[in-house]
Amino acid sequence: MHELAVCRSMLSQVARIAARHRARAVTRISVRIGPLSGIEPDLLCQAFPFAAAGTVAEHAALVVDAQPVRVHCEACGHDAETGPRNLACPRCGERCTRLLSGDELLLAEVELLHQATDN
Numbered sequence: 515m516h517e518l519a520v521c522r523s524m525l526s527q528v529a530r531i532a533a534r535h536r537a538r539a540v541t542r543i544s545v546r547i548g549p550l551s552g553i554e555p556d557l558l559c560q561a562f563p564f565a566a567a568g569t570v571a572e573h574a575a576l577v578v579d580a581q582p583v584r585v586h587c588e589a590c591g592h593d594a595e596t597g598p599r600n601l602a603c604p605r606c607g608e609r610c611t612r613l614l615s616g617d618e619l620l621l622a623e624v625e626l627l628h629q630a631t632d633n
């Protein structure tokens with residue numbers, strides 16, 4: 515399962531961040547996923563508890579922020595949102611578009627729980 519491997523590599527990144535900040539636990543992980551990343555957000559959420567078990571992020575909530583596909587048209591200069599199956603310019607129909615977003619798989623935010631102080 516591809517999503518499990520993705521979760522594991524994401525969690526090793528999260529663990530490094532948590533260690534650097536001396537956090538006790540991770541409470542929330544936000545990721546940005548574009549439809550062209552090849553990652554299915556539902557599958558990623560299903561795989562997450564298995565990958566997170568026994569890690570610092572064991573009780574963290576995974577929040578998926580789905581990104582739109584955006585292209586820049588080289589022919590007419592228009593920037594537009596389009597579908598993952600059709601990357602042609604919605605204004606002029608040209609196919610010479612450049613992808614602006616939609617293929618990302620980014621760790622956007624990690625919320626940490628810090629060591630409680632005694633006073």
Ligand SMILES: [Zn+2]
Binds near residue numbers: 587
């Ligand atoms: Zn165009």
